[in-house]
Amino acid sequence: MRPLTETETQALFAKLANYTGNSLKNLIAPLDDSPNGDRYVFRIQNSRCYYVRLSLANLATSISRDKLLSLGTCLGKFTKTGKFRLHITALPILAEHARYKVWVKANGEMPFLYGGHIVKAHVGRWSEDCAEHQGVVVYSMNDTPLGFGVTARSTQEARRLDPTGITCFRQADCGEYLRDEDSLFATN
Amino acid sequence: MGVGRRMKKQGAPEPLDEAHFTNLKRKAGMSVAESRAESQQYTNSKKRRTNGGAEGKGKKNSAGTTSTKGKFTNSLPSQKSAPKKSKKAESVPLPMSDEDMEDDDSDVADLMGDEFDDLSGEEEDGGLGDDFLDSGSEVYDSDEDHRSKPMFSEDEDESDAEEKLTAANIAGLTRKLDEQMAEEAADAQAELEEAALQTNIAGDRPHILDDDSEDEAGIKPKALLAPDLQLLRNRINNTVQALEDFSKRAQEGKSRAEHTAQLIKDICAYYGYSEYLAEKLFNLFPPKEAFAFFEANETARPVVIRTNTLRTHRRDLAQALINRGVTLEPVGKWSKIGLQIFESAVPLGATPEYLAGHYILQAASSFLPVMALAPQEHERVLDMAAAPGGKTTHIAALMKNTGCIFANDSNKSRAKGLIGNIHRLGAKNTIVCNYDAREFPKVIGGFDRVLLDAPCSGTGVIAKDPSVKTNKTEKDFLMLPHLQKQLLLAAIDSVDHNSKTGGYIVYSTCSVTVEENEGVVQYALSRRPNVKLVETGLVFGKEGFTAYMGKTFDKSLKLTRRYYPHAYNVDGFFVSKFKKFGPSPKGSGASNGVSKAMVDELEADKRPVPETEEDEKTDAFGGWDEEEDQAYMERARRAMLKKKGINPKANVGDMSKKPNGKEKKKSKSKDT
Numbered sequence: 001m002r003p004l005t006e007t008e009t010q011a012l013f014a015k016l017a018n019y020t021g022n023s024l025k026n027l028i029a030p031l032d033d034s035p036n037g038d039r040y041v042f043r044i045q046n047s048r049c050y051y052v053r054l055s056l057a058n059l060a061t062s063i064s065r066d067k068l069l070s071l072g073t074c075l076g077k078f079t080k081t082g083k084f085r086l087h088i089t090a091l092p093i094l095a096e097h098a099r100y101k102v103w104v105k106a107n108g109e110m111p112f113l114y115g116g117h118i119v120k121a122h123v124g125r126w127s128e129d130c131a132e133h134q135g136v137v138v139y140s141m142n143d144t145p146l147g148f149g150v151t152a153r154s155t156q157e158a159r160r161l162d163p164t165g166i167t168c169f170r171q172a173d174c175g176e177y178l179r180d181e182d183s184l185f186a187t188n
Numbered sequence: 189m190g191v192g193r194r195m196k197k198q199g200a201p202e203p204l205d206e207a208h209f210t211n212l213k214r215k216a217g218m219s220v221a222e223s224r225a226e227s228q229q230y231t232n233s234k235k236r237r238t239n240g241g242a243e244g245k246g247k248k249n250s251a252g253t254t255s256t257k258g259k260f261t262n263s264l265p266s267q268k269s270a271p272k273k274s275k276k277a278e279s280v281p282l283p284m285s286d287e288d289m290e291d292d293d294s295d296v297a298d299l300m301g302d303e304f305d306d307l308s309g310e311e312e313d314g315g316l317g318d319d320f321l322d323s324g325s326e327v328y329d330s331d332e333d334h335r336s337k338p339m340f341s342e343d344e345d346e347s348d349a350e351e352k353l354t355a356a357n358i359a360g361l362t363r364k365l366d367e368q369m370a371e372e373a374a375d376a377q378a379e380l381e382e383a384a385l386q387t388n389i390a391g392d393r394p395h396i397l398d399d400d401s402e403d404e405a406g407i408k409p410k411a412l413l414a415p416d417l418q419l420l421r422n423r424i425n426n427t428v429q430a431l432e433d434f435s436k437r438a439q440e441g442k443s444r445a446e447h448t449a450q451l452i453k454d455i456c457a458y459y460g461y462s463e464y465l466a467e468k469l470f471n472l473f474p475p476k477e478a479f480a481f482f483e484a485n486e487t488a489r490p491v492v493i494r495t496n497t498l499r500t501h502r503r504d505l506a507q508a509l510i511n512r513g514v515t516l517e518p519v520g521k522w523s524k525i526g527l528q529i530f531e532s533a534v535p536l537g538a539t540p541e542y543l544a545g546h547y548i549l550q551a552a553s554s555f556l557p558v559m560a561l562a563p564q565e566h567e568r569v570l571d572m573a574a575a576p577g578g579k580t581t582h583i584a585a586l587m588k589n590t591g592c593i594f595a596n597d598s599n600k601s602r603a604k605g606l607i608g609n610i611h612r613l614g615a616k617n618t619i620v621c622n623y624d625a626r627e628f629p630k631v632i633g634g635f636d637r638v639l640l641d642a643p644c645s646g647t648g649v650i651a652k653d654p655s656v657k658t659n660k661t662e663k664d665f666l667m668l669p670h671l672q673k674q675l676l677l678a679a680i681d682s683v684d685h686n687s688k689t690g691g692y693i694v695y696s697t698c699s700v701t702v703e704e705n706e707g708v709v710q711y712a713l714s715r716r717p718n719v720k721l722v723e724t725g726l727v728f729g730k731e732g733f734t735a736y737m738g739k740t741f742d743k744s745l746k747l748t749r750r751y752y753p754h755a756y757n758v759d760g761f762f763v764s765k766f767k768k769f770g771p772s773p774k775g776s777g778a779s780n781g782v783s784k785a786m787v788d789e790l791e792a793d794k795r796p797v798p799e800t801e802e803d804e805k806t807d808a809f810g811g812w813d814e815e816e817d818q819a820y821m822e823r824a825r826r827a828m829l830k831k832k833g834i835n836p837k838a839n840v841g842d843m844s845k846k847p848n849g850k851e852k853k854k855s856k857s858k859d860t
Contacts (some may be wrong), residue, residue: 052616053616053617055592056592056617056619059568059592059619059632060619062631062632063619063621063623063631063632067621067622067623068619068620068621068622069600069603069607069620069621069622070607070610070618070619070620071618071619071620072616072617072618072619073611073616074607074611089611092614092616109540110540113540113543140540140544142508144540144541144544144546145544146540146543146544174540174543174544174545174612175543177543177608177611177612178537178538178543181604181605181608182604184608185604185607185608
C-alpha cells in the first residue's frame with residue numbers, strides 16, 4: 001500500500017474530473033476544521049486504487065502487503081500502460097459529486113443493469129447543456145444510482161435522435177457486482 | 189428444558205395419511221370435497237369402463253361396494269356390532285382429520301346431516317326413495333358435486349332403473365349400507381383410540397420394538413429394500429410417545445435404552461442421518477422435542493432480507509419490493525431491519541434494489557450475533573471470520589460507517605464475495621485482510637469489540653445443507669472445537685480491556701452441539717480468568733446448558749443463548765458474549781504479542797487430536813524418520829551458508845559430514 005505518484009494522480013484526477021467537474025476538490029477536502037483533522041486520501045494496493053480515510057489507511061499499515069485485500073472504497077485500477085479504469089465500486093463517490101446526470105425510466109433499468117447502453121426511449125430526464133462524450137452518472141427515477149457512462153451525443157443533438165438511438169454509452173453498471181465479481185476485486 | 193413453542197401449539201406432527209394428499213390437491217386450488225370427489229370419480233369411471241357401460245341399479249351399486257371394500261381394507265374387525273353404534277353417531281358430525289375440520293367443518297356437517305336425515309327417514313319408512321339411492325351410491329359426502337359433473341351420464345338412467353328395483357336389490361343395498369356404517373363406526377373407533385393416545389389414557393400398547401430374532405434375521409433383506417416410510421414414521425411416533433410416558437406406554441419387557449436405540453435407528457433410516465450424528469443431536473433434547481427438531485430440519489427456513497440502513501429505510505425498501513410483486517412482512521418485533529419474504533415474482537438476488545445495495549439476503553439467525561455485539565460508533569471492531577460479509581456490513585451499518593472494521597477471512601476465494609458485498613452495500617470503514625485468524629493479536633490488537641462467528645459443523649443449518657447429515661464424523665467434533673478454542677482465545681487476547689465503550693467479545697456458531705458451544709466457552713473461561721460472560725441483550729432464545737451428560741459447566745453459561753429451528757423457526761444457532769475486564773495473563777496477552785501465538789498453540793494443544801487410531805498405536809512419541817529429516821537439515825544448512833555468504837556448493841564435501849555426525853549422535857542417544 002502506498003500513496004499515488006504524480007503521474008498516477010494526474011491520470012486518476014483527469015478521469016474523475018470527467019464526471020465530477022469542479023467539485024473534484026471536495027473529494028479531498030478535510031472532513032473538519034481541526035488542524036490534524038481526518039481527510040480522505042488515495043492509496044494504491046495491488047494496482048487497485050482505494051479512496052479511504054487517512055486514519056483508516058494508517059491502521060491498515062499493520063496488515064502485510066500480501067494479506068491486505070481491500071480497504072475503504074475501491075475506485076478502480078491502473079492498467080499496465082498507466083491508464084486508469086474506473087470500477088463500478090466507485091459509483092457512490094461519483095454519485096455524490098456528479099455534475100451531469102441521466103435518469104432512466106423503470107422500463108430502462110433492467111436493460112441498463114444487464115449491460116446495455118441507454119437508448120433515447122428509456123431516458124426519463126437528463127441534465128441540460130451536456131456536451132458530447134461527457135461523463136454522466138445514471139440514476140433510476142427514484143434517484144438510486146445505477147451506474148455511469150459517457151454521453152453519445154450532446155443534449156441538443158440527442159433531441160433530434162429517434163427513440164432507439166443510443167444517448168449514453170455504458171461504462172459500468174451495478175449488474176457487474178453479479179457478472180464480474182471474479183475480475184472486479186484483486187484477490188489473486 | 190421446556191417444550192418448544194411450536195410443540196405447544198401443534199403437538200407432535202401427525203402421521204401421514206390420505207388426508208395429507210387430498211390437502212396437497214386442495215392447495216392446488218380445490219376444496220376437499222372436490223378433490224375427493226375427483227378421486228372417487230376416477231375410480232368410479234374406471235369401474236364403469238370395466239363394466240362395459242352396464243346399466244341397472246344393482247350392478248352399479250355392486251361396483252360401488254367393491255370399490256369401497258378395496259379402499260378400507262384396514263377397517264377394524266368390530267363391524268358386526270357397528271350399525272347400532274353408528275346410529276348414535278348420526279347426530280354428531282363424523283370425525284375427520286383435524287385439518288379437514290378446520291376448513292370445511294360447516295359444509296361437511298351440513299352434507300352429512302342431509303344424508304343422514306335421508307337415511308333415517310328411509311329406514312323408518314322401510315322404502316327407498318330417489319334421494320336415498322343417489323346418496324347411498326356414494327361413500328363420500330360430496331355426491332352433490334358428482335351429480336353436477338357431466339361425467340355422470342348415468343343419472344338419467346337411474347330413474348328407469350329404479351323402477352326395476354327388486355327385493356334382491358334392496359337386500360343388497362341394505363347389506364351395503366350396513367358395511368358403510370360399519371366402516372364409519374370403525375373410523376370413529378380409531379379416532380377415539382387416537383384421542384385416548386393423546387390424552388395419555390392407557391389403551392393398547394403399540395408394538396414398538398422389533399423382536400430380536402426378527403431384528404437379526406431381518407436386517408439384511410431390509411437393508412436392501414427401501415424402508416417403508418409411513419411405517420417408520422408411525423413407529424417413531426409411537427416410540428416418542430412411549431419415551432414421554434414410559435411407565436404407561438412403553439412396550440413391556442423393554443428398557444428405556446432399547447426404546448431410545450430403536451428410535452435413533454428409525455430416525456437414521458427415515459431422515460438419512462449418520463448414526464453418530466443422530467445420537468449426538470438426539471441427546472440434546474427430550475424425545476418429543478428431538479423429533480420436532482429432526483422434523484424441522486426437513487423444511488426450509490423462511491427467506492429473510494436485511495435492510496441496508498446505510499442506503500435506505502425498511503419502509504421504503506418494503507414499498508419498492510411490494511411494487512415488484514414481492515410478498516413480505518417484518519421478520520419480528522426483535523428486529524427493525526429484517527423483512528421476511530413469503531413470495532416473490534422476481535429473483536430477489538437480482539432486483540435493481542439488490543444491485544444498488546439496499547438489502548442483503550441474510551438468515552434471521554445471522555442478525556443475532558451482531559445484535560449481541562452491539563457495536564458503537566467510532567469503535568475499532570474485528571470480524572474474525574467475515575465472509576460472505578452479511579455480519580460485517582451489518583456492523584458497518586450499526587456504526588454508521590464511522591470507526592474501523594477489520595474484516596478477516598482465511599479463505600481468499602470467499603473473500604471475493606466479502607469485498608463485493610462490502611462495496612455493494614457501501615461500507616467505507618472496512619479493511620479486508622486474509623490472515624489465519626489465530627494470528628490475530630500479533631497482527632493488530634487493541635480492539636473495542638471482536639466478533640467470532642466460528643467455523644463449525646453446521647448442525648444448526650441442516651435444512652440449508654443436508655450433506656451435514658452424513659459427512660460429519662467423530663473426528664470433526666474433535667478438530668472443530670480444537671480450532672474454535674484457539675480462535676476464541678485469540679479473539680479474547682485481541683480485545684482492549686481498557687476500552688471505554690467496549691471490551692466485548694461475541695462468540696457464535698451455527699451449530700447446536702455442546703462440544704462446539706458450551707464446551708468452547710467453558711474452556712475460554714478456564715483459560716482466561718480476565719473474561720466473564722455477560723447478558724447477550726437478545727430478547728429471545730433458550731439458555732445455554734450448565735450441565736450436560738455428566739459434565740458441569742460454569743453457572744454463568746446460562747447467560748448464553750441457544751436457538752433451534754423447531755422453537756423459533758430460525759437456523760440453529762448459539763450466541764455468547766464475553767466482557768474482558770483485565771489484561772490477559774502474562775505470556776498470552778497482547779502485550780507479549782510475538783510469542784503469543786506460540787503460547788496459545790501450546791495451551792490449546794494440551795489435548796492433542798489423534799489423527800487416526802493407527803498413528804497412535806505405531807508411534808506414540810511421534811517417531812523419527814531419519815531420511816526425511818536429512819533432507820530438511822540439508823536444506824537448512826544450505827540456507828544458512830547462503831545467508832553467511834558462503835557458496836553452499838563450494839565445500840559440499842566437508843560440511844555435509846557435520847550434520848550427519850550430529851544425526852548419528854542423536855540417534856545413538858535415542859537408542860540408549
